[in-house]
Amino acid sequence: MVTASRPLRADAARNRDKLLAAATELFAERGLDVPLEHIARRAEVSIGTLYKHFPTRDDFVASIFPQRLAALDVIGEKALAEQDPWQAFAGYLEDLYALQAEDRGLNDVLTRALPDAPQVVAACHRGAGHAEVLIGRALAAGVLRADYSIADLATLTRAMAQVIRDSPDQWRRFLSIYAEGLRA
Amino acid sequence: MVTASRPLRADAARNRDKLLAAATELFAERGLDVPLEHIARRAEVSIGTLYKHFPTRDDFVASIFPQRLAALDVIGEKALAEQDPWQAFAGYLEDLYALQAEDRGLNDVLTRALPDAPQVVAACHRGAGHAEVLIGRALAAGVLRADYSIADLATLTRAMAQVIRDSPDQWRRFLSIYAEGLRA
DNA sequence: CGTTAAGTCGAGGGTGACCTCAACTTTTGT
DNA sequence: ACAAAAGTTGAGGTCACCCTCGACTTAACG
CATH class of the missing domain: 1.10.357.10 (Tetracycline Repressor, domain 2)
Structure with a gap:
């Protein structure tokens, strides 16, 4: 089952990257329990957008x-x-x-x-x-x-x-x- | 500075003991972070009463x-x-x-x-x-x-x-x- | 350009813990 | 027996975190 979904839209890809960067930093600094809201804030993205890209905390872990x-x-x-x-x-x-x-x-x-x-x-x-x-x-x-x-x-x-x-x-x-x- | 306050009323003393017993058990079982509400519940006493006797968590620790x-x-x-x-x-x-x-x-x-x-x-x-x-x-x-x-x-x-x-x-x-x- | 699918936003509802306080109940001392 | 003092109660305010969803915005493609 190949998930060949259309590529991300440009702004979406950018946001995803910012989220990943923020989560990477915060996980390293504060550990896995850092509030997701903090990640969204550091990424300068809304909490809704965060959940769009990474519905669960484990999705972050799996990506990082x-x-x-x-x-x-x-x-x-x-x-x-x-x-x-x-x-x-x-x-x-x-x-x-x-x-x-x-x-x-x-x-x-x-x-x-x-x-x-x-x-x-x-x-x-x-x-x-x-x-x-x-x-x-x-x-x-x-x-x-x-x-x-x-x-x-x-x-x-x-x-x-x-x-x-x-x-x-x-x-x-x-x-x-x-x-x-x-x-x- | 001797705190020679009047002795506790009978019901108050009873409740205080029940709280202490409950806290002793729960601290031993679950650690110091057990919710104070759980202690009140196990002691069969209201949360307000708990705060009357032990205004802070440390008051429990100090007594136990x-x-x-x-x-x-x-x-x-x-x-x-x-x-x-x-x-x-x-x-x-x-x-x-x-x-x-x-x-x-x-x-x-x-x-x-x-x-x-x-x-x-x-x-x-x-x-x-x-x-x-x-x-x-x-x-x-x-x-x-x-x-x-x-x-x-x-x-x-x-x-x-x-x-x-x-x-x-x-x-x-x-x-x-x-x-x-x-x-x- | 204009349409539209894709993406973004954030207010707001849910949970569980903390703590307070005004109204009620019980004990105590006379 | 009664009044006053002491104690009890639990609803409800606060906070921090979780997560959702409908209204708005924007990139992509013809």
């Missing part, structure tokens, strides 16, 4: 985060390229949380129940896939505590989300302490 | 948490009585977060900006005092990483608050991993 989540793949590939299994895993964590720290919206996406946007879900699954390989390698090399699993990483991610929110200058230290506890 | 926070002193004393410095510190953490896990309201109190209730603030300071001694002892014994400080414990507490909320059955595991990273 797939490309943002591409960064997940980048750091995943980077980590897979690293030979030392511990360095690969630890570096991945560092990079992952650096991303979260930069973008409050990403922090929310990775923490809360996923929005029902297939592309977002897919990107997260790919990310989890990378993590699983990295954990597997580190386990095989005997450098990671033997009972570590992807579920622990999910827990850590939520914990880090909180730490990043509360004390953006402390998360690296917190992570490094935790990571010490991880070595075999 | 000092005794709840006495538990902090108990686990603090218990830890100070333990001879092995590592065991004392690690046991304290375990006990502290067990308290948090039992009571969503306590979790909130320990995590968020403190309510401006002097008794609550005082209890938290006493708790921090205990922790400071325990950290000092462990450092002196060389069993705790040399740069650990009370600020790290504050960070950990916020992280644990999140972990407890998201995965109440995982926090012990998470804590034990972190604690591994703490040993000297």
Whole structure:
């Protein structure tokens, strides 16, 4: 079912872009819960227009985060390229949380129940896939505590989300302490 | 300035107790943000009566948490009585977060900006005092990483608050991993 | 140009939380 | 028993957010 609807009218395309830009900024600054009215205001567009283009909050998420989540793949590939299994895993964590720290919206996406946007879900699954390989390698090399699993990483991610929110200058230290506890 | 106001009328005292009971339950179940209307409803009292007795949310907190926070002193004393410095510190953490896990309201109190209730603030300071001694002892014994400080414990507490909320059955595991990273 | 489909606008209705206050009810003290 | 003081009540005002819809505006195309 190809949705080959007529292209947007010029003014509509412009407004859509302004909305997307505003939402991108505000999600990053304030998180996913920012009031939609704020987005409309920053885009200099009426609330009605916002709803025309993006009927639900998830429509914004679905339009914004797939490309943002591409960064997940980048750091995943980077980590897979690293030979030392511990360095690969630890570096991945560092990079992952650096991303979260930069973008409050990403922090929310990775923490809360996923929005029902297939592309977002897919990107997260790919990310989890990378993590699983990295954990597997580190386990095989005997450098990671033997009972570590992807579920622990999910827990850590939520914990880090909180730490990043509360004390953006402390998360690296917190992570490094935790990571010490991880070595075999 | 002694506020020797006349004692409460019988019905008023009864309502005050019902409100306190309801608030205690709901804070523990749902956290500090529970709507005041819910408290009134559970107490079977009108919203106006609630505001008569407790004009602000902090008035509830101030009436409820000092005794709840006495538990902090108990686990603090218990830890100070333990001879092995590592065991004392690690046991304290375990006990502290067990308290948090039992009571969503306590979790909130320990995590968020403190309510401006002097008794609550005082209890938290006493708790921090205990922790400071325990950290000092462990450092002196060389069993705790040399740069650990009370600020790290504050960070950990916020992280644990999140972990407890998201995965109440995982926090012990998470804590034990972190604690591994703490040993000297 | 003029028609018209597409798009924009914002007032306004809905919800849930906060808080107040004037009218009513109950306790208390004499 | 009664008056005054104390307490209770809930309707309703405020606010912030959600979302809709009918009247207006404008780009697109012949």
